[in-house]
Amino acid sequence: MVSSREMAKEFLRTHDLVFASRPQLLGGKIIFYNCSDIVLSPYGDHWRQMRKICVMELLNPKLIRSFSSIRNDEIHRLLTHVRSSLGTPVNLSQRISLFMSSLICRSALGRVFTGREELIELVDEMSALLGGFEFADVFPSLKFLHGLCGNKSKFLEVYHKTDAIIENIIKQHEKNLESGNKGSGELGADDIINVLIKLERKGGLQLPITHDIIKAIILDIFAGGTETSSTTVVWAMSEMMKHPRVFAKAQAEVREAFKGKEKLEEGDIEQLEYLKLVVKETLRCHPPLPLLVPRECREETIVYGCTIPQKARVLINVWAIGRDPQYWKDPESFIPERFDNNNNNNSIDFMGNHFEFLPFGAGRRICPGLAFGFANTLFPLAHLLYNFDWKLPAGVTVETLDMSERPGMAVAKKNELFLIPTPPVSSC
Numbered sequence: 001m002v003s004s005r006e007m008a009k010e011f012l013r014t015h016d017l018v019f020a021s022r023p024q025l026l027g028g029k030i031i032f033y034n035c036s037d038i039v040l041s042p043y044g045d046h047w048r049q050m051r052k053i054c055v056m057e058l059l060n061p062k063l064i065r066s067f068s069s070i071r072n073d074e075i076h077r078l079l080t081h082v083r084s085s086l087g088t089p090v091n092l093s094q095r096i097s098l099f100m101s102s103l104i105c106r107s108a109l110g111r112v113f114t115g116r117e118e119l120i121e122l123v124d125e126m127s128a129l130l131g132g133f134e135f136a137d138v139f140p141s142l143k144f145l146h147g148l149c150g151n152k153s154k155f156l157e158v159y160h161k162t163d164a165i166i167e168n169i170i171k172q173h174e175k176n177l178e179s180g181n182k183g184s185g186e187l188g189a190d191d192i193i194n195v196l197i198k199l200e201r202k203g204g205l206q207l208p209i210t211h212d213i214i215k216a217i218i219l220d221i222f223a224g225g226t227e228t229s230s231t232t233v234v235w236a237m238s239e240m241m242k243h244p245r246v247f248a249k250a251q252a253e254v255r256e257a258f259k260g261k262e263k264l265e266e267g268d269i270e271q272l273e274y275l276k277l278v279v280k281e282t283l284r285c286h287p288p289l290p291l292l293v294p295r296e297c298r299e300e301t302i303v304y305g306c307t308i309p310q311k312a313r314v315l316i317n318v319w320a321i322g323r324d325p326q327y328w329k330d331p332e333s334f335i336p337e338r339f340d341n342n343n344n345n346n347s348i349d350f351m352g353n354h355f356e357f358l359p360f361g362a363g364r365r366i367c368p369g370l371a372f373g374f375a376n377t378l379f380p381l382a383h384l385l386y387n388f389d390w391k392l393p394a395g396v397t398v399e400t401l402d403m404s405e406r407p408g409m410a411v412a413k414k415n416e417l418f419l420i421p422t423p424p425v426s427s428c
């Protein structure tokens, strides 16, 4: 377990190549097609090829921009729901989660397909299962434990159900492509599954893409892209409610920037400097993956005089590093300004160069979806601040608002966040 900035740098920069692999865990083997996805894949040619495809083809800015109509459509749904609930408590955790999973679902799999709700529920279930403790993973050499493990049958159940739904979606897409339709993406554009099928058909890759690999990548994008971003939005709203000064400043910035506008353009949202600081501070205090994703040592290595054996599992405790008073002044306080360029921590970013702040990891396995994830977080926050004022429900105060955490694939708020929306007083 790595819990200091200096050691994190040793593992993720100096010896990055040695620690660029992942342990093969039981859940990953069953649900992610023998770890043939990107997140859980061991270091090697397959991972390198799939990561390159992910960065160049799936998360390329042009494709992401083409999803803007989906983002606008989904935000419209979220705002319509909130508007219909003015003056009464809204379960924001639930609504944000629905917003994020619909957004990722439509971007990855297209507009309409059967089994959408079931798939979203299955991914939720999968997340809870994978975030849990697995006894067999602690003793990987004792194979008999795998059979005895309570979770194995649950993993298999989730696997069979998700496999059937995604296989069906792939078939629908293939049929569409064969009949000359451009696919079920928005306005006829490609969704992520279409891009993958086209790559599979085109061939010419060092390692061929199979249906199983396509399914594993789709699950990655779902699992990696939904809960991480939605928990960040919920934590940011919770922290702002707990810190009315921050809330007022962020809201004033959004309202000033969009004064009189009916629609918030994505490009303009990127200019919201203070809101970005709020999200960064949220990621410092509540990194969705507080131990990143486990790394595995590829060969015996000495780090700081300590021998790390081959296959040792390494966890980077970015939660502890992000709250260490050696690197952060007043670390338990929520102060977005600490990330302000003009302050002492000059331009600390999350690109894996500042080892005291690693919400997206660092090195070869750094999150390839970081820009997409960050933008997906800013987008709903800007809309929620612009369109409504917010109050805590009766009986809850700034002091008593619960901030405890619950484990899962991403660490979320233990109790869902309920807030009361009211029409905006000061603008619009």
Ligand code: HEM
Binding pocket: 038, 039, 040, 051, 054, 220, 221, 224, 225, 226, 228, 229, 232, 287, 288, 289, 292, 293, 359, 360, 361, 362, 363, 364, 365, 366, 367, 368, 369, 370, 372, 373, 374, 377
């Ligand atoms: C706030 C949002 C997000 C956070 C905090 C986050 C965080 C992380 C972290 C900590 C890792 C492990 C890095 C390491 O081991 O050093 C990771 C890996 C990954 N993330 Fe994200 N992520 C987010 C959003 C996304 C999105 C939107 C996508 C894709 C649509 C995505 C796809 C991935 C993938 C494919 C990997 C595996 C990379 C590899 O092993 O090579 N993430 N993410």
